[in-house]
Amino acid sequence: MSSKHSEKNLPWVEKYRPTTLEEVYGQQDVVDTVKKFVHEGKLPHLLFYGPPGTGKTSTIIALAREIYGPNYRNMVLELNASDDRGIDVVRNQIKDFASTMQIFSKGFKLIILDEADAMTGPAQDSLRRTIEKYTKNTRFCILANYAHKIKPALLSRCTRFRFHPIPEQAIQERVKNVIIKENLKLNEEAEASLLKLSGGDMRRALNVLQACKAALETEDDEIDTKMIYECVGAPDPKDVETVLDSILKDDWTTAYKTLNTFKVIKGLALIDLISGFIEILNKFELKSRSRIEILKGLSDIEYGISKGGNDKIQSSAIIGVIKQAMENEA
Numbered sequence: 584m585s586s587k588h589s590e591k592n593l594p595w596v597e598k599y600r601p602t603t604l605e606e607v608y609g610q611q612d613v614v615d616t617v618k619k620f621v622h623e624g625k626l627p628h629l630l631f632y633g634p635p636g637t638g639k640t641s642t643i644i645a646l647a648r649e650i651y652g653p654n655y656r657n658m659v660l661e662l663n664a665s666d667d668r669g670i671d672v673v674r675n676q677i678k679d680f681a682s683t684m685q686i687f688s689k690g691f692k693l694i695i696l697d698e699a700d701a702m703t704g705p706a707q708d709s710l711r712r713t714i715e716k717y718t719k720n721t722r723f724c725i726l727a728n729y730a731h732k733i734k735p736a737l738l739s740r741c742t743r744f745r746f747h748p749i750p751e752q753a754i755q756e757r758v759k760n761v762i763i764k765e766n767l768k769l770n771e772e773a774e775a776s777l778l779k780l781s782g783g784d785m786r787r788a789l790n791v792l793q794a795c796k797a798a799l800e801t802e803d804d805e806i807d808t809k810m811i812y813e814c815v816g817a818p819d820p821k822d823v824e825t826v827l828d829s830i831l832k833d834d835w836t837t838a839y840k841t842l843n844t845f846k847v848i849k850g851l852a853l854i855d856l857i858s859g860f861i862e863i864l865n866k867f868e869l870k871s872r873s874r875i876e877i878l879k880g881l882s883d884i885e886y887g888i889s890k891g892g893n894d895k896i897q898s899s900a901i902i903g904v905i906k907q908a909m910e911n912e913a
């Protein structure tokens with residue numbers, strides 16, 4: 584397989600993974616600080632935490648490239664801390680890796696531990712001891728989604744960096760580059776929906792865009808809002824609005840029919856409808872009592888659905904909650 588061919592088949596999240604720290608978008612504070620560490624030659628153990636798709640793995644890999652150059656792989660060990668073969672396997676890999684280094688290198692090696700928040704308490708203790716043991720010639724970078732799932736004793740040995748959801752503007756900049764490189768046509772509304780639905784997750788933005796391209800009938804077609812929603816698997820806001828409108832204005836039976844029709848024909852899930860309703864209702868001017876009533880009612884129903892509650896009953900309950908709260912408004 585030629586390299587050109589393999590690049591073509593690469594998922595875009597890999598194809599467009601940042602290779603330098605400059606290409607990490609929307610995490611300026613983190614990037615500036617870790618760069619400073621490197622240039623001062625004082626890299627501490629690191630903890631990167633934050634939501635998925637915000638650049639934790641990308642940043643540490645780009646940093647490794649910056650430190651070691653293109654052959655960084657020899658100096659970096661990437662492990663999944665939640666490896667289900669257990670912490671002993673992880674520990675042995677670290678031991679092998681850390682102890683081979685003195686032979687040919689003076690600098691430190693880098694060990695990246697992904698999904699550290701999935702580790703059990705005892706595994707974290709064991710990791711803490713391992714880190715202490717090899718601190719002389721290795722640096723650890725722990726990656727996690729939630730810092731509160733990491734034990735304080737481990738936390739206190741790392742310099743912590745929070746990766747926040749990537750600002751829409753930064754996602755937009757990155758996406759614009761991809762649109763040009765991939766020769767895509769995206770209208771303005773579709774781009775705005777893409778940014779909104781990404782929710783600060785660059786991985787999602789790229790995956791949705793790639794799925795949309797795959798769904799195009801001919802390469803010249805334009806990607807529109809509807810396609811974006813379909814590729815995300817989120818309901819089209821226009822559909823959500825129609826259903827809500829019917830609940831607000833029509834009698835019970837008609838509202839129930841509308842909701843059901845959209846559920847069946849458009850494949851809308853109740854749970855998505857609830858999020859959509861809340862988003863729209865948040866923009867309404869309501870008495871705070873009604874607002875609280877709606878939010879409380881809908882969140883109870885959402886919980887019921889997640890516990891496997893009967894769909895028909897939950898559908899009626901949604902209509903009931905909204906209609907009743909609106910009666911207070913009148």
Ligand SMILES: Nc1ncnc2c1ncn2[C@@H]1O[C@H](COP(=O)(O)OP(=O)(O)OP(=O)(O)O)[C@@H](O)[C@H]1O
Pocket residue numbers: 595596597599600601606607608609610633634635636637638639640641642727728746749757785786789
């Ligand atoms: N800040 C960013 N700048 C540019 N691209 C990014 C950024 N964050 C994520 N990406 C893109 O999304 C993909 C996934 O990012 P990455 O693996 O770094 O996320 P992560 O924060 O480690 O997520 P997870 O918590 O799921 O491991 C990357 O390959 C890259 O293409």
Ligand SMILES: [Mg+2]
Pocket residue numbers: 639640641697726
């Ligand atoms: Mg990651």
